[in-house]
Amino acid sequence: DLAAGSIDIAAMKGETENRQLIVRLKSSTAVVEESAASLAKINFSPLHHQNSAFSINKTSWQYWQVCYVDCKFTTKYRSSGGGWRPDPLLDPPDIGVALYKGLSQPLWVQLRVPRDAAPGLYTGHVVVTFNSTRLAPLILTVPVKLTVWNITVPTIRDAKFSSIFSLTFGHLGHYYGGNLTDSMKKRYFSFVAQQRIPGDALYLSHLRPIEDYHILASQGAQWMNLIDVSSAAHAGSKKMDCQNYTQSNITNMIKLLKPRVTRMEELGLLNRSYVYGFDEAHNSCETYIRQLFGEVKRNWPSLRTVAVLNWDEMPTDLPVDVWVLHYDNYNPSKAQPWLKAGKQQWWYHSISPGGLDYLNTFIERPLIETRLLFWLAAGNFGVSGWLYYGVDIWRGPPCCARTVIKRINNTAKTDWDPANYVWGPKKPFANGDGYFLYPGPEGPLPSVRLHNICDGLEDIELFRMLPEDKASNLVRRLVRSPTDFSKNPALMESTRRSAAEAVTAMLAG
Numbered sequence: 471d472l473a474a475g476s477i478d479i480a481a482m483k484g485e486t487e488n489r490q491l492i493v494r495l496k497s498s499t500a501v502v503e504e505s506a507a508s509l510a511k512i513n514f515s516p517l518h519h520q521n522s523a524f525s526i527n528k529t530s531w532q533y534w535q536v537c538y539v540d541c542k543f544t545t546k547y548r549s550s551g552g553g554w555r556p557d558p559l560l561d562p563p564d565i566g567v568a569l570y571k572g573l574s575q576p577l578w579v580q581l582r583v584p585r586d587a588a589p590g591l592y593t594g595h596v597v598v599t600f601n602s603t604r605l606a607p608l609i610l611t612v613p614v615k616l617t618v619w620n621i622t623v624p625t626i627r628d629a630k631f632s633s634i635f636s637l638t639f640g641h642l643g644h645y646y647g648g649n650l651t652d653s654m655k656k657r658y659f660s661f662v663a664q665q666r667i668p669g670d671a672l673y674l675s676h677l678r679p680i681e682d683y684h685i686l687a688s689q690g691a692q693w694m695n696l697i698d699v700s701s702a703a704h705a706g707s708k709k710m711d712c713q714n715y716t717q718s719n720i721t722n723m724i725k726l727l728k729p730r731v732t733r734m735e736e737l738g739l740l741n742r743s744y745v746y747g748f749d750e751a752h753n754s755c756e757t758y759i760r761q762l763f764g765e766v767k768r769n770w771p772s773l774r775t776v777a778v779l780n781w782d783e784m785p786t787d788l789p790v791d792v793w794v795l796h797y798d799n800y801n802p803s804k805a806q807p808w809l810k811a812g813k814q815q816w817w818y819h820s821i822s823p824g825g826l827d828y829l830n831t832f833i834e835r836p837l838i839e840t841r842l843l844f845w846l847a848a849g850n851f852g853v854s855g856w857l858y859y860g861v862d863i864w865r866g867p868p869c870c871a872r873t874v875i876k877r878i879n880n881t882a883k884t885d886w887d888p889a890n891y892v893w894g895p896k897k898p899f900a901n902g903d904g905y906f907l908y909p910g911p912e913g914p915l916p917s918v919r920l921h922n923i924c925d926g927l928e929d930i931e932l933f934r935m936l937p938e939d940k941a942s943n944l945v946r947r948l949v950r951s952p953t954d955f956s957k958n959p960a961l962m963e964s965t966r967r968s969a970a971e972a973v974t975a976m977l978a979g
Contacts, residue, residue: 477579477596480617480967484585484625485928488921490536491612493567493598494574508600508608509566512577517594517616524588526581526616531596534559535567536576536918537877539888541834541901547824550834550901557833558875558884558908559916566601568880575882578918581616589620619970621977623931626666627690630934631847632816632855633927634693634776635906637662637669638862645874645909656685657913662861663689665916665924670694672746672859675701677730687739693855694739696730696773699723699762700747712748712755720765731770744774744792749859753781756788763789778818778857786811794857797846798823798952805852816855817847821892821903827953831919833888833902838957840919842949844926845962848933849945856927861920863904868895875908875915929966935973944969 481487493510514531537558543551559578569575579596593615600608624630637658643650659669659682668691671678675698686694703715703723727745734740745766748759763775767789776792784793786807793808797817805815819830829839829846847853866872867887875886886908889899906920933941947965949955 476613476615478615479581480619480963480970481581481583482619482928482932482970483583483587483589483622485623486580486582486921486924488581488925489579491577491579491596491598492574493569493577495569495571495600508569508602510569510575510577511562511566511599511601512579513597513599515594515597515614517592517614519588520591520593522588522590526584526587526592526594530582530584532580532582533562534578534580534916535562535882536578537875537882537884539833539884539886539901541888544889544898544900546821546898546900546903547830547832548826550832552834554883555833555888555901557888557902557917557919558886559918559921560875560877560884560910561915563880566599567882569600570881573882578921580921583616583618585622587618589618592616592618619974621932621935621970621973623928625690626663626668627692629666629692629927629931630854631927631930632692633667634670634672634695634855634857635662635667635861635923636672636859638671638673638860641864642862642909645872654913658862659685659689661907661914661916663691665920666927667861667923672698672749672857673701674698674746675704677726680730680733683734683737683739687737687742692742693776694743695746695776696734696743697723697727698746698749699727699766700749700751702726703762712751712758715758715761720762723762724765724769727766728769731773740770740772744776746776748777748779750778750780753779756785760789776816776857784808786813792816792855794818794855796820796822797843798828800850800853802850802852809852814854815852816857817853818857818859819843820859821900823952829949829952829955831902831906831923832900833919836957837918837922838959838962840922841926841929841962842955842957844923844930845933845945845949846952846955848930849942849949851934851938851941860904861906862909862914863890863892864909865891865904867891867899874911932966932969932973936969936976940972941969944972 477489479487512533514528516528517526536556537560538554541551541555596612598610646654662669668686668689703719734743774791777790778794780796792814794816829843831840875884888901890904891899892904906917908915
């Protein structure tokens with residue numbers, strides 16, 4: 471009763487690609503019982519180049535068990551809830567992944583193509599072994615074909631498209647014995663950098679340790695926040711409206727910031743630094759934005775300023791270098807004066823837009839939507855970055871304290887409640903909003919959404935190698951606007967390959 475398909479991957483050098491293997495024991499198989507009937511384990515072969523001695527080591531492969539969280543209905547967005555939904559990726563148990571009668575078990579397989587891989591065709595295989603107490607092991611061999619394009623994905627440092635995904639450390643100690651060790655902190659830093667989203671932090675009312683910037687710089691981070699000026703100006707007091715800023719507030723903020731700017735200059739990192747502020751502020755705050763960011767610019771003209779402002783019109787003389795706008799509010803004609811002034815336009819998403827006709831990254835949404843968000847940006851060359859407010863904001867139900875994620879009785883179901891009470895314990899929650907990773911016993915664990923974010927950021931780098939008209943035409947095969955897109959994965963893959971062919975031809979002259 472064993473049957474297998476094949477895995478066909480095409481990628482740039484240095485790119486990460488993911489596939490799912492769906493494992494299901496047929497009901498007629500002798501090993502099937504009501505309890506766990508078999509244990510599945512995966513082994514990988516090296517991938518051998520067709521025309522040379524080059525091979526890709528089997529250590530370039532990794533796999534996880536796709537696990538589930540129980541999503542409940544919320545009033546925050548449409549089509550919420552629905553029960554058990556796939557999202558967390560847990561390391562497979564040493565003995566193997568338990569299989570149950572009549573249930574399909576997805577296994578998430580990832581290949582990291584070495585940056586020095588020779589371009590061309592590679593072949594190999596994935597071996598799935600099924601162990602049972604009743605029968606001898608059953609072995610299923612899945613052929614693998616890999617095409618490595620003669621294109622190298624840029625490093626984080628050299629990426630054409632930037633990103634800020636905020637990583638919060640303040641609460642992590644709760645999951646690891648009440649104290650976040652330097653070792654665990656570095657695991658989180660390293661983990662998110664592997665997904666092309668270095669661990670920057672947006673909402674800094676106080677200075678973070680200088681050692682954090684050494685880590686971020688070593689990972690190639692292009693954007694490192696020094697402080698949230700609108701919070702720092704209030705010196706940690708209860709959050710106030712922007713109209714309450716005084717000259718004393720501004721003076722204290724500059725005084726706090728000055729030694730940190732001096733140190734970043736000494737380290738040669740000021741050109742990779744910025745200050746944040748006025749998160750989603752109304753345009754009635756314009757005077758105060760001019761005051762705070764203006765004072766920053768008077769003291770340090772080269773220090774970049776970033777603000778999320780969903781304004782219909784943006785004055786080009788505002789002392790803001792990066793205008794971050796909700797992606798569904800983007801208007802190319804209104805962005806043009808801003809771009810002509812030498813400034814940057816970024817996009818972001820959040821709990822909004824929540825309508826089913828819009829792309830978002832809720833756990834309940836089709837997984838392809840996560841990747842399509844970045845394809846939408848790929849086709850708009852006026853957009854040069856993406857911002858998201860949190861990858862690890864875990865604010866669980868008010869009834870219960872959260873612990874690290876665990877399986878329930880060795881199944882693919884987990885004890886993690888995906889409801890995130892971002893706005894307070896008495897406010898409606900969202901499933902997965904504000905986080906894309908999970909706290910595991912030994913450190914961070916990924917989600918299927920996180921890996922698709924990484925894929926989307928890599929896709930942008932591929933498209934940005936092409937002239938704008940060529941890239942936009944290719945992207946429009948799949949996504950044309952925030953509400954006009956196709957969820958066809960085969961079309962996505964064929965379009966990626968068409969883009970790679972176009973880039974290869976262009977590079978060949």
